[in-house]
Amino acid sequence: MSAHDYVIVGAGSAGCVLAGRLSEDPEVSVLLLEAGPPDTKPELHVPLGWLGLDNSETDWAYVSAPEGSLGGRRLTLHRGRTLGGSSSVNAMIYIRGLPADYDDWRVPGWGWADLRPYFLKAEDNARGASAEHAAGGPLHVADLVEPNLMAAAFIDAAVEAGERRNEDFNGGDQRGAGWFQVTQRDGARWSAADAYLHPVAGRPNLTVVTDSRVTGIEFDGDRASGVTTTRFGVAESHSAAREVIVSGGAYGSPHLLQLAGIGPADHLASRGIEVRVDLPEVGANLSDHPTVALSWTSPEPVSLLNAFTPEAARAYAESRSGPLTSNGPEAGAFLRLGPGDGPAEAQIHALPLPLLDEGSTDPPGHGIALATCVLQPRARGEVRLAGANPLTLPIVRCDYWRDPEDLRVMREGLRRTLEIAGRPSLRRFCAEPLVLPAATDDATLDAFIARHTFSFFHASGTCALGAVVDPSLRVHGVDGLRVVDASVLPRVPRGNTNAVVIAVAERAADLIRG
Numbered sequence: 001m002s003a004h005d006y007v008i009v010g011a012g013s014a015g016c017v018l019a020g021r022l023s024e025d026p027e028v029s030v031l032l033l034e035a036g037p038p039d040t041k042p043e044l045h046v047p048l049g050w051l052g053l054d055n056s057e058t059d060w061a062y063v064s065a066p067e068g069s070l071g072g073r074r075l076t077l078h079r080g081r082t083l084g085g086s087s088s089v090n091a092m093i094y095i096r097g098l099p100a101d102y103d104d105w106r107v108p109g110w111g112w113a114d115l116r117p118y119f120l121k122a123e124d125n126a127r128g129a130s131a132e133h134a135a136g137g138p139l140h141v142a143d144l145v146e147p148n149l150m151a152a153a154f155i156d157a158a159v160e161a162g163e164r165r166n167e168d169f170n171g172g173d174q175r176g177a178g179w180f181q182v183t184q185r186d187g188a189r190w191s192a193a194d195a196y197l198h199p200v201a202g203r204p205n206l207t208v209v210t211d212s213r214v215t216g217i218e219f220d221g222d223r224a225s226g227v228t229t230t231r232f233g234v235a236e237s238h239s240a241a242r243e244v245i246v247s248g249g250a251y252g253s254p255h256l257l258q259l260a261g262i263g264p265a266d267h268l269a270s271r272g273i274e275v276r277v278d279l280p281e282v283g284a285n286l287s288d289h290p291t292v293a294l295s296w297t298s299p300e301p302v303s304l305l306n307a308f309t310p311e312a313a314r315a316y317a318e319s320r321s322g323p324l325t326s327n328g329p330e331a332g333a334f335l336r337l338g339p340g341d342g343p344a345e346a347q348i349h350a351l352p353l354p355l356l357d358e359g360s361t362d363p364p365g366h367g368i369a370l371a372t373c374v375l376q377p378r379a380r381g382e383v384r385l386a387g388a389n390p391l392t393l394p395i396v397r398c399d400y401w402r403d404p405e406d407l408r409v410m411r412e413g414l415r416r417t418l419e420i421a422g423r424p425s426l427r428r429f430c431a432e433p434l435v436l437p438a439a440t441d442d443a444t445l446d447a448f449i450a451r452h453t454f455s456f457f458h459a460s461g462t463c464a465l466g467a468v469v470d471p472s473l474r475v476h477g478v479d480g481l482r483v484v485d486a487s488v489l490p491r492v493p494r495g496n497t498n499a500v501v502i503a504v505a506e507r508a509a510d511l512i513r514g
Contacts, residue, residue, distance in 0.1 A: 004207070005033040005038035006512075007227055007240040008247055009214045009256065012139035012194040013498055014357035014485040014505035015247035019120075020138070020196030023206040023508035030206050031198075031238055032484050033229060035213045039193055044088045046316060047189050048184075048307050048324045051087050054359070062251050062396055069372020071450050076358070077396060078457055079249055083210065085189030086249070086457065087438040087498050090351075092189060092327040094141045096170045097493030097500060099344055107465045110507075118506040119499065122195075123182070132171050138195040139502060140185040142189045144330055146321055147179065149302045150352035150368050150429050155179070155272050157426035158333045159346075161419050169334065174494065177333035183498065184327070187320030192371040192502060208377055212236070215390040217244060217260040217481070219276070224481035227444040230391075231238055243480050243512065244489045247505075250459035250487040254283035255384045255394040257463065257483070262475060271385045277477035281467035283394075286381035287492040289347070290400040291375040291456040292410060294417055297367035297429035304328070304353040328353070329371065333420075334494070337412040344494060346413035347373050348420075349456075354434050358454045368429050370421060372413040373456050375494040378403040400453055411445045460486050463487035484508040 006022055011034035019032040036058055044050030044058065055061050055076070062077040080086035082453040096119055099112035108468045120134040126142040148206045158177030159165050162311055166176030183190045199383050200206060212229055217235065218226040226239035246253045257263055262278030263283060268275050306312060307323035315322030336346035354367035381400040384395045401407050418440065437448035463483045464470055468476065475481045486501050493500050 001029065001237045001239060001243065002207070003239045005240065005242040006030045006034045007238050008228060008245045009191065010034065010249065010252060010485070011081060011083045011087065011197070011208065012247060012485065012500045013385055014508070015085045015119055016084060016192035016196040016511075017502055017505035018247065018484060019206060019507055021423060021506065022199055022512065023200060023203050026205055031215055032206070032208045033227070033238070034208070034210045034504070036083075036210065037494070038210050039191065040390070044082065044084070044191070045188050046324050047092060047184060048304065048326050048328060048385035050089050050091065051359070054078055058089060059253070060393070062393055064396045064398050067400065069399070069450060070453055075398060075455055076166040077251070077455055077459070079251065083208070084193035087183065087191040088189070090457070090498055091329050091496075092184060093180045093329065094170070094183055094499050095180070095495030097495045098174055100343065101493040107471055107472045107490065110465060111463060115271070115507060116211070117501050118503040122502050122506050124163040132168065138287070139183060140190040140195070141181050143181060144179060144183045145187045145325040146296060146323065146329055148323070148326060148352040151179070152340070153351050153425045154331050154350035154368070154370070154420070157423035158420050158421040158429070160425055162264065163333055163335070164249065166334075169495070174334045175336055176488060177331070177482060178212060178472065180329065181478065184328045185451050186280060187316070187325040206217045206459070206486060207272060212258060213391065217256065219266070219478070223479040228475040236349050239425050243482060245512070246481070246483045247485045250286065250462045251383055251394060251396055252268070253485055253487045254462040256383070256407040256487060257282050257383050257475065259388070259390050259407050261430075264477065267384060272388045273385070277454065277472055279468055281464060283383040283462050283463040284380065284469065285459040285464050286398065286459060287377065287398070287489070288381070288398060289375065289458045289492060290398070290410070290453050291371050291373040292414060292416065292452050293355045293371035293435065294370045294421070295356065295367060295369040295435040296421070297365050297432045297434050299427045299431055300429055301366050302352070303366040326352075329404055334375075334414060335416055337409060337416060345375055345409050346415055346416070347375055347495065348386065356435065364434070367434060370417050371456070372410065372417050373407045373494070374406050376491070379406050381460070392461070398455065405469045407446065407449065412447055413443060414445060417439055433435070458484045458492050460489040460492040460497060463488045466490065473508055482512070
């Protein structure tokens with residue numbers, strides 16, 4: 001058995017932040033446990049390398065239950081399984097969301113005024129410090145090294161369609177079309193492990209163990225006292241003198257809590273789990289960004305297919321330049337679809353590469369994909385135990401389109417996306433339909449949506465503030481146990497979630513120390 005003050009379960013975005021920040025105090029010892037391997041694969045550091053990491057050893061590859069609103073399809077839900085977690089395999093987009101996203105949670109200490117300083121504390125923006133941004137933090141944020149011509153054409157086409165040109169999605173107004181900033185440094189991915197973990201790897205009070213799957217939480221009475229793990233087939237245990245901190249993500253964290261008997265009593269009993277705390281909302285409230293991608297082929301040989309050539313590999317190796325520096329969805333737009341001057345309801349990600357079968361089928365040639373997602377979905381899914389075996393992945397039900405308002409937003413978002421694709425600047429890159437609806441009436445769009453919906457991998461909400469954890473992120477009903485990751489967000493924010501999770505973890509570190 002090993003003994004530490006803090007045991008952190010999961011070295012994803014939140015876990016890396018916590019390990020780096022808590023170990024700043026030389027008087028405490030910190031153990032960080034990661035189920036996956038070290039982040040040594042080259043594809044984890046070459047920005048566009050994430051396209052080849054799905055279903056690999058660095059991917060949890062959760063699979064949903066058959067989804068009724070999707071015609072019984074099962075969705076593959078990719079999550080990072082290595083140091084850095086999903087920040088090591090994502091598309092690197094840096095988005096904070098809107099102030100209202102946090103104020104609407106109505107949780108003391110978690111409004112925009114509370115979180116904004118932590119976004120800034122984390123940030124090192126290559127544009128420099130300003131009223132909206134900071135420099136000098138551990139998380140490098142940069143503009144793309146070599147933007148793609150197709151992505152630039154998308155921005156121009158969106159402006160031609162009436163959208164404003166937005167130079168900063170994290171500025172005063174999120175709406176409009178523009179380039180995404182990315183978590184990169186000098187043309188390479190900059191994950192949470194790069195930002196918070198690797199620079200402090202030599203600290204004697206920080207221990208990082210990879211390939212270590214946590215199988216349970218141990219208790220001393222009502223207090224979490226440690227965890228059990230399996231590593232290369234060997235069972236181990238690790239005690240926590242102060243706290244166990246669960247950072248397994250929106251699927252992994254509720255799974256571990258339920259295995260420990262913390263969750264909906266009836267469900268736990270049905271799986272043969274002794275109930276420790278009846279918390280019905282553990283695993284409930286799953287919130288995500290359902291997405292549908294439209295794709296076209298183009299005779300213009302300028303897409304990201306050019307990244308898979310010897311010339312591109314040489315350019316990257318020699319000068320960190322060329323198409324391999326792309327994050328994939330380089331540009332985008334936040335769309336207000338309804339009347340009035342309210343916030344955006346849908347987001348478009350413009351990827352200079354056609355998408356077939358959610359990217360699992362090679363594209364037939366050059367082209368572009370425009371992926372549209374619903375930013376504030378009303379429908380909620382759930383995460384439940386498949387059984388008492390801790391090595392069996394949980395059952396995930398996304399339950400997209402259960403709320404008709406979500407479906408309305410997606411229909412309008414797709415119609416708007418098609419309108420942008422038809423504008424002069426983009427029309428030449430959208431030459432031949434590849435994945436498009438046959439018509440734009442409601443019935444045709446609904447059938448198309450059911451066939452082509454996928455997750456944009458922003459799962460949140462399954463250990464939500466208030467319902468499962470208190471404002472200090474402590475799990476209700478037990479001592480010495482917190483959850484810190486996307487699962488504590490009561491509702492998914494408007495936009496990509498990695499920057500949000502890092503800010504949440506920065507604040508959590510202060511709460512834990514404080």
